[in-house]
Amino acid sequence: MSAPGAEAPSPAAQEPPGGALLAARGLAKSFGPTTALHSASFDIDPGETVAIMGASGSGKTTLLHCLGGMLRPDQGWILYQGRDLKAMPESERSELRREEFGFLFQTGGLVPELSCLENTALPLRLNGAGRKSAHRSAEEWLERLGVAETAGQRPGEVSGGEYQRIGLARALITEPAVLFADEPTGALDSLNEEKVMQLLVTAARSSNAAVVLVTHEARVAAYADREVGVRDGRTRDLVPGGGE
Numbered sequence: 001m002s003a004p005g006a007e008a009p010s011p012a013a014q015e016p017p018g019g020a021l022l023a024a025r026g027l028a029k030s031f032g033p034t035t036a037l038h039s040a041s042f043d044i045d046p047g048e049t050v051a052i053m054g055a056s057g058s059g060k061t062t063l064l065h066c067l068g069g070m071l072r073p074d075q076g077w078i079l080y081q082g083r084d085l086k087a088m089p090e091s092e093r094s095e096l097r098r099e100e101f102g103f104l105f106q107t108g109g110l111v112p113e114l115s116c117l118e119n120t121a122l123p124l125r126l127n128g129a130g131r132k133s134a135h136r137s138a139e140e141w142l143e144r145l146g147v148a149e150t151a152g153q154r155p156g157e158v159s160g161g162e163y164q165r166i167g168l169a170r171a172l173i174t175e176p177a178v179l180f181a182d183e184p185t186g187a188l189d190s191l192n193e194e195k196v197m198q199l200l201v202t203a204a205r206s207s208n209a210a211v212v213l214v215t216h217e218a219r220v221a222a223y224a225d226r227e228v229g230v231r232d233g234r235t236r237d238l239v240p241g242g243g244e
């Protein structure tokens, strides 16, 4: 166990700053000889959208994976509604990810053998919902995101823009408190980028989901309420529109 440093006192000694929904301090993470995060801090309020900006290899995805409970940091702490993700056993973190968080990645993620409707309904099914009610809810979400006609198709049969909208429906169907989106439009053309980002921000706002948005595109970060920069594994607040 690391000694509590000046930058990252143990969460037991500190309330979440300003009542943030998710807060982290002093995060460090190495992969063998590579230090991906040196000292990263983060706060997000309920319903807020925060963009994590930075160059390739700066540590953005590692930070998102730590905040989303997919990676355990080597040092520092992460509080979600007063619970320390770093100290949680994997089973508890996995339950938290399924029930409280939603995830949308740049590509992939949908199960190729399932229809788009079944893919969208999957998180509800995994949380124990019956087939009928999960499918009804999936139909509503596909409709809401303008891709109702893809319900019976397989993910391999839809366009890139449709794929991301189905992924977004699937990420939001459990009404997560936090949506983690890692370069969600990185594989799309600019027209689809704009459509998906508008839908993402609008849908998240109407379900009061906070959004942690990783991007290296200023155009995409402009949809966020606030920007946090990452450089060489260290975070700093950015002035909106000011770049790095």
Ligand SMILES: Nc1ncnc2c1ncn2[C@@H]1O[C@H](COP(=O)(O)OP(=O)(O)OP(=O)(O)O)[C@@H](O)[C@H]1O
Pocket: 031, 034, 035, 036, 054, 055, 056, 057, 058, 059, 060, 061, 062, 063, 216
């Ligand atoms: N699982 C891993 N094993 C080894 N090294 C890793 C691993 N994940 C990340 N890294 C390394 O950590 C550093 C930060 O990677 P990370 O993916 O967090 O950066 P990023 O800012 O998201 O980059 P990009 O924009 O290119 O996706 C890089 O040097 C990367 O090679």
